[in-house]
Amino acid sequence: xxxxxxxxxxxxxxxxxxxxxxxxxxxxxxxxxxxxxxxxxxxxxxxxxxxxxxxxxxxxxxxxxxxxxxxxxxxxxxxxxxxxxxxxxxxxxxxxxxxxxxxxxxxxxxxxxxxxxxxxxxxxxxxxxxxxxxxxxxxxxxxxxxxxxxxxxxxxxxxxxxxxxxxxxxxxxxxxxxxxxxxxxxxxxxxxxx
Amino acid sequence: xxxxxxxxxxxxxxxxxxxxxxxxxxxxxxxxxxxxxxxxxxxxxxxxxxxxxxxxxxxxxxxxxxxxxxxxxxxxxxxxxxxxxxxxxxxxxxxxxxxxxxxxxxxxxxxxxxxxxxxxxxx
Numbered sequence: 160x161x162x163x164x165x166x167x168x169x170x171x172x173x174x175x176x177x178x179x180x181x182x183x184x185x186x187x188x189x190x191x192x193x194x195x196x197x198x199x200x201x202x203x204x205x206x207x208x209x210x211x212x213x214x215x216x217x218x219x220x221x222x223x224x225x226x227x228x229x230x231x232x233x234x235x236x237x238x239x240x241x242x243x244x245x246x247x248x249x250x251x252x253x254x255x256x257x258x259x260x261x262x263x264x265x266x267x268x269x270x271x272x273x274x275x276x277x278x279x280x281x282x283x284x285x286x287x288x289x290x291x292x293x294x295x296x297x298x299x300x301x302x303x304x305x306x307x308x309x310x311x312x313x314x315x316x317x318x319x320x321x322x323x324x325x326x327x328x329x330x331x332x333x334x335x336x337x338x339x340x341x342x343x344x345x346x347x348x349x350x351x352x353x
Numbered sequence: 354x355x356x357x358x359x360x361x362x363x364x365x366x367x368x369x370x371x372x373x374x375x376x377x378x379x380x381x382x383x384x385x386x387x388x389x390x391x392x393x394x395x396x397x398x399x400x401x402x403x404x405x406x407x408x409x410x411x412x413x414x415x416x417x418x419x420x421x422x423x424x425x426x427x428x429x430x431x432x433x434x435x436x437x438x439x440x441x442x443x444x445x446x447x448x449x450x451x452x453x454x455x456x457x458x459x460x461x462x463x464x465x466x467x468x469x470x471x472x473x474x475x476x
Contacts, residue, residue: 194395231429235389235396237422240429273425319421 162257164222166352168212171226173345175205178338189334192321196236197334204234204242219257223250237274237319238335241283244273259352260295267291280317281328283335285310290343294353301347304340311336356456356465357383357411359438360449361397361418361427365389371449379453383410397423402430406438413437415456415465417449424475439466442475 178185178201185198208229216222223246231243248269249262256262267287276282289307293299311333319335321328346352358375360368365388372386385405390396397418406414416431416438418424424440431438439462441448448469455465
């Protein structure tokens, strides 16, 4: 099955649910190495996205754009511009393809450009770059997503608020990696998308 | 003045204070700011930054920010405005102060950027 406005909205609803359920946990992850707001910021953003999507957009690019612009204007922290850019890049790409790997690759390139992070910098990029090839190979599992998150634990952060902590950021999972994991778990759970 | 300044910080009071400091040495320079998230909590807002760009009397703006996500929102706003924006990864207070006093003194962009270069601490 291909990506449509309908199953994209289902994917986002599942993502919003996971964020809502785990908002305290995400903010707790953000406490030792960040500014303790990741879960609450993402929850505010995704609640606003779901409210906007009650009016069904007419096309896939339009749907991605609504998600992007809503996240950009409602999420106060770094995750606003980062997730916003990811969805904006998918909005652009989706005018020519509905292929998820192509869309997610465009999104990852956007995230890397916006935040300046590379794989290994202890950011959401680490999860995205681990997950996309698995989607391409049709081998993505929940365990693989979890391992990608876990792999950020022993890294020293090069970007974001955690980078000010140097070696002290070691031993903590990156909150953006964890929220990205929810995005991909939600994708896994969306019937017929992978 | 040909050049203006936009300040972006995570906390509203931070840009209010910095604006006050700059106004003392640069009373003729158009300085606009965007502090805090859209709900005035800690964070930054691209919409606020776009407003700070559009209400600035200058068409060419030097932009300064405090921490990382401010830069990301600044870059997005830069892509969406018609004005010419220069973004600096310099120490927030020292950088903005340097630029403000030099613009007030009628110094051009090239020379201002030479003065700002040693204040780069964010890359």
